[in-house]
Amino acid sequence: MENYIEKMQKHIHNGRSEEMENRIERLRKYIDEILLNMKDTQERRCGYIHLYGVSQTCAFIALKRNLDFELATMVGMLHDLHSYKAMNTENHAEHGAVWARQILDELSLTTENETDLICSAIRNHSSKATTHSAFDEVLKDADVLQHYLYNPLFPVMEHEKCRLQNLLTEFGIK
Numbered sequence: 618m619e620n621y622i623e624k625m626q627k628h629i630h631n632g633r634s635e636e637m638e639n640r641i642e643r644l645r646k647y648i649d650e651i652l653l654n655m656k657d658t659q660e661r662r663c664g665y666i667h668l669y670g671v672s673q674t675c676a677f678i679a680l681k682r683n684l685d686f687e688l689a690t691m692v693g694m695l696h697d698l699h700s701y702k703a704m705n706t707e708n709h710a711e712h713g714a715v716w717a718r719q720i721l722d723e724l725s726l727t728t729e730n731e732t733d734l735i736c737s738a739i740r741n742h743s744s745k746a747t748t749h750s751a752f753d754e755v756l757k758d759a760d761v762l763q764h765y766l767y768n769p770l771f772p773v774m775e776h777e778k779c780r781l782q783n784l785l786t787e788f789g790i791k
Contacts (some may be wrong), residue, residue: 620733640726641690647724648694651702664701667763668694674759674766681788682751688727689755692735695720696742714737745776758784 648668655661672693679689691747698720700706701715714736721732738756741749745757762784775782785791 641687641694642718643724644691644694644726647720648698651698652728655701657704660701660704664697666767668701670761670763671696671756671766674762675755678755678762679752680759682755684755688731689752689759690734690737691726692717692752692756693759695735696739696760710740710743745780746762 636731640692645682652664652668655664655747672690675688675693678684679686695712695717697709698708699716702716703712715727717739718736721727721735728733734750734752737750738753741747741753742760745761748754749757761780764777765773765781782791
């Protein structure tokens, strides 16, 4: 039986365009429906850029750290979804974790342990100065790196500077 990476490589190299139905794609459809229905086009644009940027960055960091890149991709897509849907960032990490659990349960995408792992990362992702589990750290690091990569000419937020420097060092940059 092929693993997911082999399937994806086969899919990419054969140039086929059919959709590969898997947990990531099922979640992406759900999230796209929310984002596409946002009335504010600027917020919709920000939502797409940030959620999917963090998602891809989570996958990259998880691969490098030998962690579950599929779950990392999913946590990146979900981590700030509540903020965009509610148009409110107050206590967004906690609200986001609650809503992520509801979404994952509704779509039956994850086991209870996987759901707990994802929700913990979302709940803790705003605590950039505190170290949590290795999986939680993937989301925090991806969030910081996406903020930076969005436009490296923008100033780095003070509470993200140390984490960003550690990431750049980890990846052999600067």
